[in-house]
Amino acid sequence: MQLQQLGTPLTIFLLIMFFGATFVVTLSIGKKNENADAYMTAGNNVGFGVSAASMTATWIWASSLYASATSGYTYGVSGPIHYGLWGALMILFIYPFGRRIRKLAPNAHTLAEILHARHGRASQLILAGSNVMGSLLSLASNFIAGGALISIVSPLSFSSGVLITAAGVLLYTLWSGLRASILTDFIQVCAMLGAVVIIVPAVFLASGGIGVFETGRSNLSPEQLDFFSSDAFFNQGAPYIAAVLAYAIGNQTIAQRLFAVREDKIKMTFLTATVGYGATVIGVGMLGVLALYLGVEPINGDMNNLVPQLAASYLGVGFMCLFFIMIIGSMASTADSDLSALSSIMMTDVYGRNIAKPGCANPKHMLFIGRVTMIVATGIAVYIASNRLNILELLVLVGAIWGALVFPVIASFYWPRVSNLAFTSSVLVALAVFFPVRFGFVELTGVSAYVADVLAVFGVGIIAGLMVFGFLGARIGIAVGVVIAAISMPYGIGFLHTYPVLTASLLAYAVSALVCTAVSLANKVEFDFKQIRQATGNFDEEPVLS
Amino acid sequence: MSAEFMSVYLLIWPVIVAGVLAVLVRAFFKEMMAARREGRPII
Numbered sequence: 001m002q003l004q005q006l007g008t009p010l011t012i013f014l015l016i017m018f019f020g021a022t023f024v025v026t027l028s029i030g031k032k033n034e035n036a037d038a039y040m041t042a043g044n045n046v047g048f049g050v051s052a053a054s055m056t057a058t059w060i061w062a063s064s065l066y067a068s069a070t071s072g073y074t075y076g077v078s079g080p081i082h083y084g085l086w087g088a089l090m091i092l093f094i095y096p097f098g099r100r101i102r103k104l105a106p107n108a109h110t111l112a113e114i115l116h117a118r119h120g121r122a123s124q125l126i127l128a129g130s131n132v133m134g135s136l137l138s139l140a141s142n143f144i145a146g147g148a149l150i151s152i153v154s155p156l157s158f159s160s161g162v163l164i165t166a167a168g169v170l171l172y173t174l175w176s177g178l179r180a181s182i183l184t185d186f187i188q189v190c191a192m193l194g195a196v197v198i199i200v201p202a203v204f205l206a207s208g209g210i211g212v213f214e215t216g217r218s219n220l221s222p223e224q225l226d227f228f229s230s231d232a233f234f235n236q237g238a239p240y241i242a243a244v245l246a247y248a249i250g251n252q253t254i255a256q257r258l259f260a261v262r263e264d265k266i267k268m269t270f271l272t273a274t275v276g277y278g279a280t281v282i283g284v285g286m287l288g289v290l291a292l293y294l295g296v297e298p299i300n301g302d303m304n305n306l307v308p309q310l311a312a313s314y315l316g317v318g319f320m321c322l323f324f325i326m327i328i329g330s331m332a333s334t335a336d337s338d339l340s341a342l343s344s345i346m347m348t349d350v351y352g353r354n355i356a357k358p359g360c361a362n363p364k365h366m367l368f369i370g371r372v373t374m375i376v377a378t379g380i381a382v383y384i385a386s387n388r389l390n391i392l393e394l395l396v397l398v399g400a401i402w403g404a405l406v407f408p409v410i411a412s413f414y415w416p417r418v419s420n421l422a423f424t425s426s427v428l429v430a431l432a433v434f435f436p437v438r439f440g441f442v443e444l445t446g447v448s449a450y451v452a453d454v455l456a457v458f459g460v461g462i463i464a465g466l467m468v469f470g471f472l473g474a475r476i477g478i479a480v481g482v483v484i485a486a487i488s489m490p491y492g493i494g495f496l497h498t499y500p501v502l503t504a505s506l507l508a509y510a511v512s513a514l515v516c517t518a519v520s521l522a523n524k525v526e527f528d529f530k531q532i533r534q535a536t537g538n539f540d541e542e543p544v545l546s
Numbered sequence: 547m548s549a550e551f552m553s554v555y556l557l558i559w560p561v562i563v564a565g566v567l568a569v570l571v572r573a574f575f576k577e578m579m580a581a582r583r584e585g586r587p588i589i
Contacts, residue, residue: 029587042589049573050589056570077547077555183589186574193567200560204553213549227547276566283559290556 062145072288076224080285088278096470195326216293250402459506461485
């Protein structure tokens with residue numbers, strides 16, 4: 001089947017329109033009163049509509065649209081659910097922790113900054129370092145998605161596509177930081193969601209409508225036809241649950257929006273983003289299921305080509321333009337969030353809380369550092385993107401590394417006995433266990449397999465317990481964790497180690513929780529949480545006026 | 547699973563997305579009007 005192309009002039013026109021419109025919108029942001037705090041937190045007073053749009057746009061990134069379709073294509077009818085539903089629920093599960101964090105540190109700029117106030121430099125730099133790594137990879141991944149799309153729908157090369165998208169995002173994010181990112185997210189989310197509303201039914205109808213599900217049934221294996229496929233759960237759903245909980249905790253882009261939104265609108269914002277993300281990502285994932293029914297083979301065997309290929313095969317020029325804007329919107333909204341997150345980390349965690357003397361951080365220097373960070377980060381991400389590293393694999397790796405941080409970070413915000421030693425030792429020991437298992441340096445056979453399975457089952461209990469703990473408190477959280485671990489034990493032991501990626505993630509959760517708990521129990525000194533509020537105040541003396 | 551069920555399963559997501567989009571757009575314009583009335587920027 002012939003692929004529909006947009007051609008160079010139309011592609012360039014759409015890019016200029018998209019990035020031009022977002023840039024014009026950022027011009028409406030007052031610049032005379034721009035200051036370091038507003039650059040990072042947008043004044044802590046953003047309303048529900050803008051915040052929910054921003055949270056949704058940030059959580060949906062180009063790779064998540066492609067990955068959901070890949071999951072649908074690989075695992076069949078349940079595939080998009082095992083990508084989109086769990087990702088969506090994680091936004092919901094992170095909500096109670098978000099409220100707690102905001103209560104403890106209403107004027108904070110980054111999560112790592114709060115850890116600095118809670119524990120000190122070592123804990124702060126561990127989290128900040130992992131955030132920088134994650135955001136850089138996410139940035140590169142979005143540039144790759146932009147470059148790949150442009151190279152498929154137009155005669156422009158992949159490298160040109162990467163450069164154009166990187167320059168476009170930097171153009172409008174550089175000046176006003178988070179405020180530009182949040183405000184433009186609204187336009188981008190309208191473009192993305194609007195496109196999903198039109199494109200998914202359009203591709204469905206153009207490819208044959210309801211009849212496709214009759215004629216194409218033979219293209220699916222029994223496992224792919226099974227809505228309760230264990231293959232889909234253990235290979236896609238379960239590792240994703242483990243990784244995404246960690247993403248939501250460790251990702252500064254989400255934390256930044258948490259600090260920006262009006263405190264009374266946090267719940268509504270998180271709920272709306274949960275539904276918006278889930279429906280959008282699952283909806284695009286259904287294109288992967290459709291491709292499976294249609295018997296479509298991805299060009300060059302590259303799954304990332306699947307969605308653009310399907311669109312180019314069945315849509316006319318008008319719908320293709322919409323599709324193009326949808327992917328560019330998802331790419332830009334996450335990329336600008338990553339740039340804002342990276343600049344905040346460098347401004348707050350590197351300069352503000354470590355290089356400058358206490359109370360002497362110069363907001364003007366901070367703004368300069370923030371902008372330089374954005375330029376340097378864009379350069380590094382373009383370099384990574386141009387070399388076409390396997391970004392998704394690296395991101396899954398970073399997500400798993402964040403798994404080692406989840407329990408210590410959450411425990412630090414609730415349990416006064418968690419110390420800097422408990423935090424750092426638990427993370428380091430968990431990583432020391434995670435890496436050999438994840439990369440197969442330790443063969444999981446015999447006793448090691450048994451120990452890994454027992455710990456992995458414990459990790460399952462930790463994840464379930466943490467999810468419930470946020471909503472219903474420590475007692476019920478612990479009880480649910482114990483019950484889930486007990487139920488999982490007969491199935492998990494002798495089985496889980498055969499899925500090393502999942503096992504490694506679960507070990508990271510389990511070991512960090514065990515070490516953190518043990519060291520904390522030995523500590524008799526209790527931390528006064530009121531200190532966090534005082535230690536995470538604004539850098540600018542004047543309140544934000546614009 | 548029948549073809550009808552699969553069609554509904556595929557098309558339900560764009561419908562939900564349309565609902566969320568309507569909520570977001572309504573809230574945004576409400577905030578924009580309020581900000582304009584009070585003479586301050588929306589963000």
